[in-house]
Amino acid sequence: MMSNPEHGLPFLPGSSFTDSTKTDFHRSQTLNYRHGYAMARRPTVGIGGDRLQVNQLSQADLDELANKAPLLTYGEPKPAPPADFIPAHVAFDKKVLKFEAYFQEDVPMSTEEHYRIRQVNIYYYLEDDSMSVIEPIVENSGIPQGRLIKRQRLPKNDQGDHYHWKDLNRGINITIYGKTFHIVECDRFTQEFLESQGIELNPPEKMALDPYTELRKQPLHQYVTPSDFDQLKQFLTFDKQVLRFYAIWDDTDSMFGECRNYIIHYYLTDDTVEIREVHERNDGRDPFPLLMNRQHMPKVLVENAKNFPQCVLEISDQEVLEWYTAKDFIVGKPLTILGRTFFIYDCDPFTRQYFKEKFGISDLPRIDMSKKEQPPIKQESPYPEDKGRRFVLSYFLATDMISIFEPPVRNSGIIGGKYLGRTKVVKPHSSVENPIYYGPSDFTIGAVIEVFGHRFIITDADDYVLKYMESNAAQYSPEALLSIQNHMRKRESPAPELQNKQTEVDSGMQDLEALIDTIQKQLKDHPCRDNIREAFQVYDKEATGYVDKEAFFNICGSLNVPVDDSLIKELIRMCSHGEDKINYYNFVRAFST
Incomplete structure (x- = not known):
């Protein structure tokens, strides 16, 4: 028997009651349109307007339906054939x-x-x-x-x-x-x-x-050339144009010095300078064409570059305040280039025309530098062969000893070399019982030093003598100190009649070179020649070129260097830097070929 679930009235088979409250018996729509598009829609009421009951099954029924494997009418389903194997x-x-x-x-x-x-x-x-x-x-x-x-x-x-x-x-x-x-x-x-x-x-x-x-990928040049200076324009304008000056270097006042001729070339294309040697027939010199390669010449160095080791390193732009230019090369005036003073006495016609057009100088002189016969000098020596002989006298403050060295003169018959070894010299007219030796106060400009019957007249001194006399003025008379000061001042600023000759001479460097040459000849077979440079370089790890005196004499003693020799002692004195440093770069040159 069926019953109406809403009203609970029993139904007899084949008969039913009409529900007068129901008016709509159509099926609910499952599609809807939104913005012109058909959208699926799930109905909520059924036929007659009855509300549809969803998910009325229990959880057990739902699990059974989810896990039930339906079977086909004709038995178990056949598995699909496997896909074809593709490697x-x-x-x-x-x-x-x-x-x-x-x-x-x-x-x-x-x-x-x-x-x-x-x-x-x-x-x-x-x-x-x-x-x-x-x-x-x-x-x-x-x-x-x-x-x-x-x-x-x-x-x-x-x-x-x-x-x-x-x-x-x-x-x-x-x-x-x-x-x-x-x-x-x-x-x-x-x-x-x-x-x-x-x-x-x-x-x-x-x-x-x-x-x-x-x-x-960046361009090679990213700078703009200033309008007032154009290197390319300078090159194109002054290509192959060279100023030529004729100069002389008078080094006769130093040991082994002489008067030598040079040609100075100034290249207008890049402001570089070249110094060429002038060789004469049978002059006895190696035919080297250049004294100084073509390069920029420094004129004024910075204050910190005065002690710059120029013998080891090259000068860069940071050490130079001013470089030499064409206007610095004037005929009739001395010119100091890297320690050497050249006197320019003439130039070629192109150079004269250039100075006339560029600087307005049209009266460049031509100075005659031919050797003239010297006037006869009154002979005071009883030996005629002593005429014109020059000597270098050294006084050692530590031991009060004197050594005399004579520079050789070419074609004079005088060999030169060590004239007097290091020894104390007694003044004349002193007694044997109470001898009086020469002291530092006896050596002034014009003083006569008598050494074992030979008289020597002091005509010049180096800069160290002036510094020592000024720092120890109490040991000298005011007249002696004033005489050497005036002499040094005259040597730096010569008289007008002597301006046609060289005025500045690096005598100390020439003395050093001559002494090194003499020691090289004397010690050419000494066994210490091969290892002395390496020994100093091992000690001087920072390559400063200087070692202290204690280490210096220890190295010399280990290599059996004859430091007691008078020439070696003189070389050590000239290589000393201050009171406790020695420049071994110049010292080892005397032991190398």
Whole structure:
């Protein structure tokens, strides 16, 4: 028996009651239109307006329906046939993943670059999981490029694993055979393949650039030439135009010195100077054409560059305040270039015309420098061969000893060399019981020193003598100090009638060169010649060129250097720098060939 669930009235079979409250017996719509589009819609009421009851089943019924496997009418369903087998070399043939990467390479022993960025392409072959690394070839790079790593399965770690496409992504580092590559980008096919396999790709990065390659791409010249000075215009205007000056270097006041002729060339194209030697027939000198190579000549050095080691290093722009220019080379005036004073006595016609047009100087003189016969000098020596002989007298303050050295004179018959070894000299008219020796106060300009019956007249002194006398003025009379000061002043500023000759002479340097030459001849077979320079260089680790006196004499003693010899002692005195330093650069020159 059926009953009405709403009213609870029983129904007899074949009979029912009409519900007068129901008026709509149509089926509810399952489609709806929104903004012109058909949208699916789930009805909430059924026929007659009755509300549909959804999910009235229990949880147990729902679980049974979810787990029940329906059977077909004709038995168990047949499984679908397996898909056809496709090998990897067919399925992934010519499918390659491409990644762009770079690695950093150190560049040792290079002043232009410290490291190098090399860009590569990493290829992953899906058919056999092999990889290769190829560097694009750059023309004129000078680096072996192309295939860096041939195609193979690349090891990932020490456990035997190999790299898989799942290990590759943008923005990561991978290490292959000890070299680290940073992946920055991949192509479109690689991106679509990895995303289809569920791999989330990192954002792309910019490729790193090689700094040295970018530097070479810059233009060579990035400066603007000032309008008031144009080197190219100077070169094109003064090409092959050279000022020629004839000069003389009078070095007769120093040991082994003489008067020598030179030609000074001033190149207008780049303001460089060249000094050439003038050789005469049978002059006995090696035919070297140049005294000084073509270069820029410094005129005024900075204050800190006065003690600059010019014999070792080259002078740069930081040590020079002013360079020599064409207006500094005037005929009739002395000119000091790198310690040598040249007297310019003439020039060629082109130079005269240049000075007339450029500087308005039209009266450049021509000075006759021919050797004139010297007037006879009253002979005071009883020996005629002593006429004109010159000597270098040294007084040693530590021991009150005197040594005399005679410069050799060419074609005079006088050999020269050591005239008197280091010894104390007794003044004349002193008694044997109470001898009086010469002291520092006895050596002044014009003083007569009698040495064992020979009289020597002091005519000149070096700068150290003046400094010593001024610092020890109490030992000298005011007249003696004033005489040497006036003499030094006259030597630096000569009289007008002597301006046609050289005025500044580096006598100390010439004495040193002559002494070194004499010692070289005397000690040419000495056994200490081979190791003396190395011994000083081992001690002087900073290569300053100076060692203290204690270390100096220890090294000389270990090499059996004859420091007690008078010439060696004189050389040590001339190489001394202050009270506790010795310049061994000049000292070892006396023991080298």
